[in-house]
Amino acid sequence: MSTTRGHRRLTTASLLLLLCLFVLHASGTLAVLLLHRLDEQIQDTRLRATMPRTLDERIVIVDIDEKSLAEVGRWPWPRDRVADLVDRLFGHDIRLLGMDTVFAEPDPLPGADQRLAQAIRGRPVVLGYYFTSDREGRITGQLPAPVLDLSDGSSSVPLTRWNGYGANLPGLMQAGASAGFFNAVTDDDGVVRSLPLLASHGDQVYESLALALFRHLLDRPALELVASGADGSSPGVQGIRLIQGDRQIVVPTDGRGALLVPFRGTGGPQGGSFTYLPAADVLADRVPPQTLRGRIVLLGTTAPGLQDLRATPVSQVYPGVEVHANLLSGLLDGRLPYRPDYAAGYELLMLLVIGLALALWLPRLGATKAVALCLVLMLGVVAVTQFLYLEHGLVMPMAALLALIMLALALYMGLGFLGESRARRELARRFGTYVPPEIVEEMLRDPDRYDMSATTREMTVLFCDMKGFTQMAETMLPADLQRLLNEVFSRLTAVVQRHRGTIDKYMGDCLMAFWGAPVPAEDHATRAVDAALDIVAEVRAINQAHRDRGLPEIGVGVGLSTGPMCVGDMGSDLRRSYTVIGDSVNLGARLEGLSRVYGVDIVASDRTREQAPGHVWQEIDRVRVKGRSQALAVHLPLGPAGVPDEAMQRELSQWRAFRQAWLARDWLSCDALLAGLMTGNVKKVLYRYWAERVGLMKSSPPGPDWDGTTDHTHK
Structure with missing residues (x-):
């Protein structure tokens, strides 16, 4: 690709302008939502590719599933039945019980609530509850003790904030060891990717269910926020510090105190990440003792009617209880991917380095080297971000970096082709939809020879119509019929283009093509006959595939006519197309119709036979068709002439x-x-x-x- 000094200046200036737009995005001045969505999709893909897909034997999910609802009754169950479930779980010597449920209303059965309180009192049970956000700030039940108090003026910390809640009855709350909220916060696209570890209600900070379970396993260490910034002065959150004597554990979070969920697998009882046990089996003593001994148990539901299924990056229908199980598993393993508070600075710095390198080097390179440079930069970006993710759990932005490189290359290539001939571009635009790409390339070598003006020349036209289409249209769904037509036309079009034919149009279930224009071809009749024979063979292959898939078979009728035709760009001011007209064209359509009469796949005119002597022919009849007074012989091609x-x-x-x-x-x-x-x-x-x-x-x-x-x- 040639690069003059003026072209280099234009390219450099354009690339610097492009870089400025991306810098505005990274700084938040002109945020591009599409890039944010693309970053989410990249992280979703990376998460799915790197999930361990192994069983975490430490955590067991006791599932209030459809089977349990059928055996025990609809939810909510009587509290004494839940108490019985708790007793049986601890009878299996479980280590800890977390409840992804809430008991906010009194049980109508006298003494049932007290029975459940008695079952959980003195046992390692972490209750669940939820926060709400509405105008009225409704509250139900009793919240647990907060883990932090922000009334000292630190309330500017940007944690997730709520003004209402639905918590457990006071008697149950006082009987439980602790409690944690189980809210799932969705992104704008409705997908749950992260969970807040902390949230605030008023000036008080409360912990999530997963964090409450994790702290209970660590004997309830003290908790404090790790503020963003080197001196801790930034209002953002960088992590959570758990302090137990001389021992400290720092859980890194994003600026809102949330963590990306480290999903282990696709979720559900068949997902293979956690053992699922139906609650009914526990109640009926159908669970072997060793299955639960020493395990952390989460009580939740996968029943669709209880509405605790979430859309996640790994599945559109994912049990909410398993989201918390994944987060707890990640906390136990220290496997916690997160987007650090300095991610925006990293993105800005990388954009500047890459953008300036592109602006400096791209204008001085040829097309091949420019593509190579961009590929190297893209691979470098992917390698660096993947290394930071796998080795350090850092989720760094990548979409803007890749988009900058690709757009810079596209801009460079686009500007490089501004000096190309307008006739070449116009020729490719006009004929690209009619003829195969290799013919367009051939035409572009000498574009002045070709235009779309109407001319008359000797050519061969082909009409190919599907047999039985009307019956299929009456019996098949429109979408199925559309897929069938698309499949058939795609394959038959490929046959026509393989023989250097020009696609004229598709008319319902009919395909029309011709040979001899825009590129003249002395052997246009031979090519058309070869294409017709291959179309029949292709239909046989399609029918074999349809038989295997239980789809209806199709038939085709092909008409071939050779003679003088007018070819060119024709139509109205509103719609034009490159097509052929003339008596020989009309004859081709009539011959296609005769294929049904004679029960053959192909009917060709006598002139087509004369100009395709390399084939074996069988004369079908001598006919006089509508619109023509002169009789002509019609023929069936049997194949190329060769060994008798x-x-x-x-x-x-x-x-x-x-x-x-x-x-x-x-x-x-x-x-x-x-x-x-x-x-x-x-x-x-x-x-x-x-x-x-x-x-x-x-x-x-x-x-x-x-x-x-x-x-x-x-x-």
Whole structure:
């Protein structure tokens, strides 16, 4: 690609302008939502690719599933039944129980709430509750003790804030060891990617269910916020510090105190990440003791009717209880991917480095080296971000960096082609939808030779119509019919283009193509015949695939006509197309219709036969079609001429004898010859048609002026 000094200046200035736009995005001045969404999709893909997909044996989910609801009854269950479930779980010597449920309303059965309080009192049970946000700030039940107090003026910390809640009854709250909220905060696209570890209500800070379980396992260490910034003065959150004597554990978070959920697998009882046990099996003592001994148990539900299913990056239907199980598993393992508070600075710095490098080097490189440079930069960005993710759990932005490189390359290539000939671009634009790409490339070598002005020349046209389409349209769903047509037309179009044909149009279930324009071809008839034979072979392959898939089979009828035609850009001011018109074109459409009459796949005009001598032909009939007063012979191509096929030669010899007997009005000889032809022959429909014609002639002999021509007055 040539690069003049002026072109280099223009390219450099354009690349610097592009860089400025991305810098505005990274700084938050002109945020591009699409790039943010793309970053989320990249992280979702990376998460799915790196999930361990292994079983965490430490955590067991006791599932209030459809089976349990069918056996025990609809939810909520009586509190004494829940108490029985708690007793049986601790009877299996479990280590800890977390409840992804809330008991905010009193049980109508007297003493049931006290029974449940008695079951959880003195046992390691972490209750669940939820926060709400509405205008009225409704509250129900009693919150647990907060983990932090922000009334000292630190309330500017940007934690997730709520003004209402639905918590457990006071008696249950006081009986439980602790409690944590189980809210799932969705992103703008409705997907749950992260969970807040802390949230605030008023000036008080409360912990999530997963964090409450994790702290309980660590004997309830003290908790403090790690503020963003080197001196801790920034209002943002960088992490949570758990302090237990001389031991400290720092859980890194994003600026809102939330963590990306480290999903282990696809979720659900069949997901393989956690053991699922139906709650009904626990109540009925159908669970082996070793299954639960020493395990952390989460009580939750996968029943769709209880509405605790979430859309996540790994599944559109994911149990909410398993989201918390994944976060707890990540806390236990220290496997916690997060987006640090300095991610925006990293993105800005990388954009500047990459953008300036592109602006400096791209204008000085040829096309091949420019593509190579951009590929190296993209691979470098992917490698660095992947290393930071796998080795350090850092989720760094990548979309803007990749988009900058790709757009810079596209801008460079676009500006580089501004000096190309307008005629070349116009030629490719006009003919690209009609002819194969290799013909367009051939035309572009000398574009001045080609235009879309109407001219008359000798050409060959092909009409290909699907047989049985009307019946299929009556029995198939519109979407299924559309897929079938698209599949068939795509494959037949590929056949036409393989033989260097020009696609004219698609008309319902009919394909129209021609040979000889825009690039002249002396062998246009031969190419058209070869394409017709390959279309028939392609349909056989399609039907074989349809039989295997239980889809309806199709048939085709092909008409071929050779002769003078007018070709060019035709139509109205509103809609134009590159097409052919003329008597020879009309004849091709009529011949396609005759394929149904004679029961053959292809019907070609006599002129097509004359100009394709490299094929074996069988004359079908001599006809006079609607719109033409002159009779013509029509033929069926049997394949390319080559090594003589003895069976085919015998058939053609018998057929020629039949045609002679037909013209001689020797009906008895016609019957005898047709009987031989119909024995084991695939063209039985053709020969049966002629047998019927002979029968008519015997019953009603033709007049003295009969010359053997068949009149077809219909279209």
